[in-house]
Amino acid sequence: MTAPTGTLDPAQALKARHRAMWASGDYPTLAREVIPELGSVLVGACAPGPGERVLDVAAGSGNAAIPAAMTGANVVACDLTPELFAAGQEQAAQRGVEVQWREADAEALPFADEEFDVVLSCVGVMFAPYHQASADELLRVCRPGGRIGLISWTPTGFIGQMFATMKPYVPTPPPGAQPPPLWGDEHHVRTLFADRVSDVVTRRQTVTVDRFATPEAFRDYFKAYYGPTIAAYRGIAEQPARIATLDTELADLARRNDRGDTTTVLDWEYQLLTARKNHR
Numbered sequence: 001m002t003a004p005t006g007t008l009d010p011a012q013a014l015k016a017r018h019r020a021m022w023a024s025g026d027y028p029t030l031a032r033e034v035i036p037e038l039g040s041v042l043v044g045a046c047a048p049g050p051g052e053r054v055l056d057v058a059a060g061s062g063n064a065a066i067p068a069a070m071t072g073a074n075v076v077a078c079d080l081t082p083e084l085f086a087a088g089q090e091q092a093a094q095r096g097v098e099v100q101w102r103e104a105d106a107e108a109l110p111f112a113d114e115e116f117d118v119v120l121s122c123v124g125v126m127f128a129p130y131h132q133a134s135a136d137e138l139l140r141v142c143r144p145g146g147r148i149g150l151i152s153w154t155p156t157g158f159i160g161q162m163f164a165t166m167k168p169y170v171p172t173p174p175p176g177a178q179p180p181p182l183w184g185d186e187h188h189v190r191t192l193f194a195d196r197v198s199d200v201v202t203r204r205q206t207v208t209v210d211r212f213a214t215p216e217a218f219r220d221y222f223k224a225y226y227g228p229t230i231a232a233y234r235g236i237a238e239q240p241a242r243i244a245t246l247d248t249e250l251a252d253l254a255r256r257n258d259r260g261d262t263t264t265v266l267d268w269e270y271q272l273l274t275a276r277k278n279h280r
């Protein structure tokens, strides 16, 4: 049960809203249908192996946790939104692997210091609002010499542009809360981790999304399945003119980026970052 947001301090209330947002729509279906390759890309870059302890932070329905478990690693998938775990459990069972699922805020992980060999997050930790707190937690639970791996949407890529498009339609975040796509900026992440990591490697890559017939079909899918888009529309539910404008803006975003001939084909840019936690 989620507490009524009126009884919470502003940071807790924000988290409760985030949890409700990610539980809305159908994020597990979106992850499975639209961006399944990202989890495997991240696991390939971090290369966990049999018996290694892996933590997937903001794991959702296990886009990265499940391929990590398929390497023989012991995997814990944690997320603010436990409503997403049932779909993950089903997918893990279908692939014949075991994953432990744990409700957790990335900014206050319920794990011991240095508990994991690999700590990863696939377009996940970027959505926790206080970036330094999350970065400190990723490093705290990783053993010295262990690996960190992150996939984050970039500020200028398609999903970064989508968040910029929706920004005027969502409430102003509380003081100190930072925008998710900043995690897709190499300099920002290097500053968060500072001198506590080495062997930092970043790459800008794209995932090609070719499952939408038209720009409008992309928009309507996101309106139905993707929590942040659903939340943006909920905030303007009584304002038909603003709904119409946002409808046009999201379809136009897809149209501008469409490189398909007969269907809509989009390349969504992300940053893949790997690093090793320093020994003290």
Ligand SMILES: C[S@@+](CC[C@H](N)C(=O)[O-])C[C@H]1O[C@@H](n2cnc3c(N)ncnc32)[C@H](O)[C@@H]1O
Pocket: 015, 018, 019, 022, 031, 038, 039, 057, 058, 059, 060, 061, 062, 063, 064, 078, 079, 080, 081, 084, 104, 105, 106, 107, 121, 122, 123, 124, 125, 127, 128, 129
């Ligand atoms: C875009 S989804 C990514 C899920 C999954 N990693 C994937 O690749 O499909 C973002 C996830 O971040 C989670 N999340 C948002 N804020 C969080 C927080 N403060 N702590 C932990 N998870 C959080 C959401 O519940 C959601 O599952």
